[in-house]
Amino acid sequence: MEKKRWAALAGIAVAATATLVAVQATRSSGLDDAGGDTRPVSIAATPTEEPPRITSVERVTLQRSLNEVIEEGSSGAVAELIVTGPGGSDTWNGVAGVADRTTGAPVDPGAHFRIASLSKPFVAATLLQLVGEGRADLDDTLEDLLPGVVDGGEEITLRMLLSHTSGLFSYNRDMPAVVDDPDRIWRPEELVAVANTHGPVFAPGTDVAYSNTNYVVAAMVIEEITGRPYAEAVTERIIEPLELTGTSIPAGSAMPEPVMHAYLALSPYAGAEAQPSDITEFDPSRWYGTAQVVSTVSDINRFWQALLGGEVLEAPMLDEMLSVQATSDDGYGFALGPRSYTLSCGVEVWTHSGNIPGYRNWTVHSEDRHFTLFQARYQANPDPPAWAAIETAMCPAAADAPEEPAPTPTDFPSEDVTDTGRGADG
Template identity: 65%
Template sequence: MTSKRWLAPATVGAAGVGALLLVQVLQPVVWPGSPFAAGAPTRVVAQMVPAPPRLSSHERAHLQHVLDEVVTEGSSGAVAQLVETGKGGSDSWTGVAGVADRSTGAPVDPDAHFRIASLSKPFVAATLLQLVGEGRAELDDTVEQHLPGLVDGGAQITLEMLLSHTSGLFSYNRAMPPVVEDPLRRWEPAELVEIAEEQGPVFEPGTDVAYSNINYVLAALVIESVTGRPYAQEVRERIIEPLGLTGTSIPEGPEMPEPVLRAYLAIRPAPGAPPEPVGITEFDPSRWYGTAQIVSTVTDVNRFYTALFEGEVLDEGMLTEMLKVRATDEQGVGYGLGPRRQTLSCGVRVWMHSGNISGYRTWTVHTADRHVTLFQARFAEDPDPPAWKLIEAALCPSERSATAPPDGGRSPEPTPVPRPSEPSPEGGYDLPPPRREYELDS
């Protein structure tokens, strides 16, 4: 695999200019075809080593203030981390706000575990792209080739369409009962596919783009078809363990590892009564097979993206494929194979993913040299505005000019919108209210 595919020039921080070092090259490493490939002499080379980036105390204080507003405006607890990288190293800020448990008032732990929801998808996409890079599958392979007879029209749907949400398949979760009605109900992947099949496609494959969770259920099943092993095992052995993501897991049961940031739903105990918080931290995650099962920490999610963009996860060819925008939706979001391209209101172009799952709202947003991840234990009707305020505070500071991340080539430029939203998994603030006596906010 290639490494360090791209890194933005480091911003000179409080430490000042980099030190001047003398490096003696005893056995020069030369690339094939280099004019120095034969008989390259041993030389003493002087090079500048940049100082690591430094986040100012003012910026740290401002980020904490904005994170506090995330809780003030409706989340019971939140944790966020900003990492700035450069050739000289990195610097980071991690902040917490609110409480981890409404009943005890325990504070949020910076290492709190969280259901990262759809932030799971790029982990699955990277795993499948590794298999493609190994020649064990192709992006233009069809679903029918790997999962014969499972999906009507599967011969017209490619793996590329699954990963880019251009398959046209219905997002099964929109026709499922809410988690709170039977939190320990175990779902088989075939049942999820059946729900999507009963609803029928929303457009012809490859003619449009629409976010659909069934795409990643199928991607996980393709991984299993290719390898003969559970998709979760492949993600662990190919992504989680090599990157040292010790706070990341793919649980099979409802239990959450400690420390945990607990989740709540706003439910009306009776028609017309004000909503009250009901705990929803523990539930069987099988309803999100392959699409939103991962539990992680803000540190691990940022580590994954840093490693991904530096070439530690995919080789150059597969990383280029992942970061090639296939389609752009009406919100201006460009869909790659996993990560999504967006332009912030300040004009900074980012790669991102967001997530919605019962009681939780998740965000991870990245430029070439800045990585921000935010977890909210959501409780308000609409948790997005304060989250976007923090994201833009982290990536649009007035004193710096963020470097654009790679675009993978041939990418249509997304049109900026104030803040893109994502459909809630159970009919929340951006969908018609559920037809039940209580109301869910996720």
């Protein structure tokens, strides 16, 4: 997939505008450099381009698609679409369902979520900043950086970690369910040890397979380089500079308010029908470095706009981040954090999804559209209505069609979300 340097176009436009203003200011004085009168020369003002508009039809269609997310098994959902252009931007923010099934409280547009694997690009950007500063190299091996921590680490590079081409077993596939001990605190070394007991799923650099172990180790590398907890580095380098006031990396079980409650479908006793059980609060250390961030839809859109727009990484490191290393069978291009994908309408996007007990999250970004969706889900597969909402948001021509069929579970790439007690994606 061609790397998108969308910010470059915007920079050229700004520079051209600045030049025009400077020329107009010089000529408006009425004198040239030699003192001659230049007033007969006139330059017409450049008309200001109108900002994009999300049409009323599209807004209604977006809300209907979000309502469908609730009807298909989520207790609450919140989404935000930002459409940008040279003249500005327009935003739609929608909510559906309830934030708390017990009280019936409505969903807040600024609801906090455990964003699950949407955390990974935050960690990737932090590590790439350190690489850009010369404090590590993408071709450094784990044995160089973390001697003796990862079995076979002498063959695994930082580039392989960030692109999921390391072959490391995803430790969460052999973990006890969250509900068994929600307050259990896990050390990252314990998580890596689980992966070590299984060995690699393929030789490093020969294939691609999503693995949470990669980002546990990436967080450990950040700590080795900086001498500080990885959460502090992410906060100081990414969260605070971008003023993501709704974003944090909590150390304990508590969630900030307003919060969208999360639920699992659990049987109260053997043979009973599964019922939604609140799983909002649990210790997140079992997803150390890979899925610990808490955020809002607006903050996630802001982060991705800044990331793809060149505000987070210098140009060489952004080029590295957006360099696809391998493509999976379901069409995802794995770069160093973000993943590329082509939607059914032909629009190429950068994206990431997240799955953690009780929550399913998506963020999808094209050149001029930024869409993030959080859903508090408790059914086995919440993806079909969510993917329909993504296509509605990112393929605006389809929004005007009165009867757009929703995709079936075989029409889109999907990570495993059936193991609700463990969270296969993280």
